[in-house]
Amino acid sequence: MNRHTTAHVISHTHWDREWYLPYEKHHMRLVSLMDTLLDTLERDQDYRSFYLDGQTIILEDYLQVRPDQQKRLEQYIREGRIIIGPWYILQDAFLTSGEANIRNMQIGHRDAARYGIPAKIGYFPDTFGLVGQIPQLMVQSGINNVFFGRGVKPTGFNNTVADGGYESSFSEMIWRGPDGSEVLGILFANWYSNGNEVPVEEQEARSFWDRKLSDAEKYAATNELLYMNGCDHQPIQRDLAEALRTAGKLHPEVQFIHSNFPDYLEALAQQLQGKELSSVQGELRSQRTDGWGTLVNTASARVYLKQMNQRGQALLEKVAEPLAAAAHLLGQRYPHHLFTYAWKTLMQNHPHDSICGCSVDEVHREMVTRFDKSRHVAETLVEESSRAIADAVDTSVFAGYGEEALPVIVFNTTGWVRSGTVSIDIDVERHYFRDGRPLDEIAGLVEAVDVSGRILVDSDGRRLACGVEDLGTQFGYDLPDDRFRQPYMCRRVRLTFEVEQIPALGMALYAWVREKHGKPQALPAAAAGSLLKNQRTLENEWLQIEVADDGSFTLLxxxxxxxxxxxxxxxxxxxxxxxxxxxxxxxxxxxxxxGLAAEIQVLEATPYRAALQIKHRWEVPCSADEVLEREQRELVWYPHRKAQRSNELVTLDITTVISLSRSSAGVELDITMNNTAKDHRLRVLFPTDLEADVHQADSMFEIVDRDQTPAPEWENPSNTQHQQAFVDVSGANAGLTVANRGLQEYEILRDGRNTVAVTLLRSVGELGDWGWFPTPEAQCLGRQTANLKLIPHSGDGIASGSYADAYQYQVPWTVRQTDVHSGSVQPNYIPLQWEAPGLAFSSLKVNEKTGDLMIRWFNMTREQTLLKLVSERPVEQVYRSTILEERGQETERQSRDNGSTEVRQPVGPCEIVTLGLKLEN
Structure with a gap:
């Protein structure tokens, strides 16, 4: 033992807000823990500090019940004895979007700043693997370190640590992201509880420290040894100061200090000078392990949660925020406080034990409510912003069609030009209760409304093919800002039609009108046919789909x-x-x-879209056999289980709708399942028959390359992996992108065909981990849905636009009815235009402090590119920013004769780039 050895003992608790207990039961324990912490800090000056798990939501949760303790809490935070931040919550890295992670860091920093300076600690103690772009996110947050527990060294049942397969020479390493960003990585090689419950009594302490010192020295690169005094929901060790005095007495050659992360990092930096550390690159997913303890299948536990999360994230970051920013440019107030509330509510579902679906049933019931609440806020924001924009758009081009013209605006809030099929329910005629007519008379007037003899036209007067579904008499109401609610009855129809080439962050104007001057207008020749070639074949300009008797299909x-x-x-x-x-x-x-016969029928056959419906009635085992419950109760580790499937069969009904749009280079699959079986996994298979040793998958701010064949250490027969928007297999001259909405688990099968297998449903009956916690609702019985899109291309998913199509697939269209009126905005108004090979649009919002527009992209390629950005409005300043929206170096700009501003900005390989635009008043 070196006489200069220092044992840094850092007190903490890893606080899972919900897991094996519902939220409020953990919440009550948190209140008790925080009360004890404050009392201990007041009583014992030798109890130097406590790390509050890196997440500021703990402060909210505590003060919700104990607002009377705010002053004490603030005192110890400002004194540095309670260290908070940098996150709002500790999120899962693979199952949450890049923008959600950025909002998490932004809100965590902002909330921590109310008390003092946020801790610049990259804290990921129990995250189930780490994405490759975390080093860049940390560097852009002013953080030069990452503390983590998984991804490099395997952990097994009950968080036991296994030797072997260690990718770094030490627990300290250099972690490099795909853009070249580097941070000091510090692995909790002996877990984040290696200094938990330090003994006070000498004999027990001697045994404890003999073991703990040896364990830490085995992996440490220096004599600065790290001991984490805490664990999951760990109560405060109130006699720690006495325990450390005992340790010092037993080991005078070691300096035992009640430390904190900043002091530990400072001491470590001095010791690491001139010392060479191992480097790890990119994703940390425990790929150099036996594959049994990676926890990757949390990506398919309770798939419905992942689907709700994907919808919620997309609605906030890709619809509500861009629309609110566009409305802000037209004079509307940007509702920062409402976005913060919506994001916080959504992010409360992002801790790993929550979004991963690996908690008791009560937890996930509450998650559904939170998802709904966040979505309701986002939908309200979309409604208000789209109304403000619609009110400003000049729709008088339709005045010539008379008073019955019904304009519709379609918004494209994605970062690329977009085409597709949209639907909107519009009110043809309303009769308000305030008019004083009896309800039966109002109903009669609505019923008598004539919805025939109308056509859909665009702003240039061209007729479009349009499907019309009469929804009959409907009840509705307005909620004016200055009056009492206004109920009405109306005649409502659903319009379905194709929109083409709507600019990125732009819109297009249409109207449902009476035939102008009574003269029938012919449809364009391209819109007169059908995409249905026969009862089993769909075809457009780019694709041909033929369905076989068993419901499988070929794609040309x-x-x-x-x-x-x-x-x-x-x-x-x-x-x-x-x-x-x-x-x-x-x-x-x-x-x-x-080979299972399927029922196949035509569902839709129009000039703009065709669809086939495929129904399977499939006999599958009803569950596992009775051995499984016994093994669960006896805590048999799952790789060692011997249970089989039951001989009893149930019917699994699967309905698949395959649809093809005229303007689409991809085919969509909408799947509905009535799950009647337990203890099983359902996947859909897409053989590619392409020769490739690697494939690509969408991850956080990165298109990551992954090997088809796992590392030699891998023993698990399954090699499932994470995805966000898509997975892609490409050969020399062809490729297939499989896009999804909230289906975050896939596997490339080693079957000689490079088959993409996407998990649709996984039914299990227990939580797992350290005890027996039955979770019958994790069987996901009843109606389940899934949505996918197959996008073939020429072998380059970026250059072909296939990946952009996959990103757009996750973003819902925004369509709004308005009326005929004059306005200050022309229908072809585009506030921002950009182009750059290889860049993906990520975010458009408004900075809360400055009011500047903040726009973010990431480079999908490993080559430098040039971003060209044009603002319709004159710009006073353009500057590089970070993910914290801090003002950086000013970027050159050029004013054009028409008053617009052009910016050119180089973007490095895999770089996440954020520009701030200060507009002229």
Missing amino acids: DKKTGQLYRDLGIYEDTGDIGNEYMYRQPDGEQALTTR
Whole structure:
């Protein structure tokens, strides 16, 4: 033992807000813990500091119950004895979007700043693997370190640590992101509880420290040893000061200090000078392990949560924020406080035990409510912003069609030009209760409204093909800002039509009108036919889809000539694992729908879209056999279980709608399942038959390359992995992108065909981990849905636009009815235009402090590119920013003759770039 060894003992508690207990039961324990902490800090000056788990939401949760303790709390935070931040919550890295992670850092910093300076600690103690862009996110947050517990060294049952397969020489390493950003990575090699419950009594303390000192020295690169005095929901050790005095007495060669992360990092930096550390690159997903403890299958536990999260994230970051920013440019107040509330409510579902679906049932019931609440706020913001924009748009181009003209505005809030099929319910005629007519008379007037003889036209007067569904008499109401609610009855119809080439962050104007001057207007020749070629074939300019008797289909990419066969076959296997990990029963052969006769019928056949409906009635085992429950109760680790599937069968109904739009280079699949079986996994298979050793998947701010074949250490027969928007397999001249909405688990099968298998449903009955916690609702019985899009391309998903299409697939259209009026904004108004090879648009919002526009992209490629940005409005300043929206170096700009401003900005490989625009008044 070196006589200069220092043992840094850092007190903390890792606070899962909800997990094996519902939120409020953990909440009550948190209140008790915080009360004890404040009392301990007041009583014992030798109890130097406590790290509040890196998440400021703990302050909110505590003060919600104990507002009377705010002054004491503020005192100890300002004194540096309670260290807070940098996050709002400790989120899962793979199952939350890049923008959600940025909002998390922004809100955490802002909330912590109310008390003092946020801790610049990259804290990921129990995150289930780490995405490759975390070093860049940390550097842009002013953080030069990352503390983490998973991703490099394996952890097993009950968080035991295994030797071997260690990718770094030490627990300290250099972690480099794909853009070249570097941080000091510090692995909790002996977990974040290696200094927990330090003994006071000498004999017990001697045994404790003999073991703990040896364990830490095994991995440490220096004599600065880190001990984490705490664990999950760990109560405060009130006699720690005495315990450290005992340790110092037993080991006088070691300096034992009640430390904190800043002091530890400072001491470590001095010791690391001139010392070479191992480097790790990119994602940390425990790929150099046996594969049994990666927790990757949390990506498919309770899939419905991931789907709700994807919808909520997309609605906030890709719809509500851009629309609010556009409305702000027209004079509307940007509702920062409402966005913060919506984001906080959504992010309360982002801790790993929450979004990963690996908690008790009560937790996930409450999550559904939070998702709904956040969505309701976002929908309100979309409604208000789109109304403000619609009121400013000049729709008088339709005045010539008379008073019955019904204009509609379609907004494209994505970062690329967009085409597609949209639907909107419009009110043809309203009769308000305030007019004083009896309700039966109002109903009669509405029923008598004539909805025939109308056509859809664009702002240039061209007629479009349009589907019309009469929804009949409907009740509605207005909620004016200055009057009491205004109920009405109306005649409502649903319009479905195709929109083409709507500019990025732009809009297009249409109207449902009477035939002008009574003269019938012919449809364009391109819109007169049908995309349905026969009862089994869909075809447009780019694709041909043919459905077989068993419901599988072939997809011909007419641009490349590549034919994809046997697509859309379903696979079902048993699952005797838990919410964390999938485990197929030994020796079981997967069931598939290959050869199973399907009921196939035409669902839609129009000039702009055609769809086929495929129904399977499939007999599958009802559950696992009775052995599984016994093994669960006995805490048999899931890789060692011997349970099999039951011989009893139930019917699994699957309805698949395959649709093709005229303007689309991809085919969509909308799947509905009535799940009647337990203890199983359902996937859909897409063989690519492309030769490739690697594939690409969408991750946080990165298109990541992953090997088809796992590392030699990998033993788990399953090699499932995480995705966000898509996964792609590409060969020399062809590729297939499989896009999704909230289906975050996939596997590239080693079947000789490079088949993409996407998990639609995983049914399990227990939480797993350190005890037996039954979770019957994790069986996900009843109606389940899934949405996918297959986008073939020429072999380059970026250059072909396939990846942009996949990102757009996750973003809902915004369509709004308005009336005929004059306005200050022309229908072709585009506030911002940009172009740059390889860049993906990520965010458009307004800075709360400055009012500047903040626009973010990320480079999908590993090559430098040039961003060209044009603002319709004159710009006073343009500057580089960080993810914290801090003002950086000013960027050159050029004013154009028409009053617009052009900016050119180089963007490095895999760089996340944020520009701030200060507009002229």
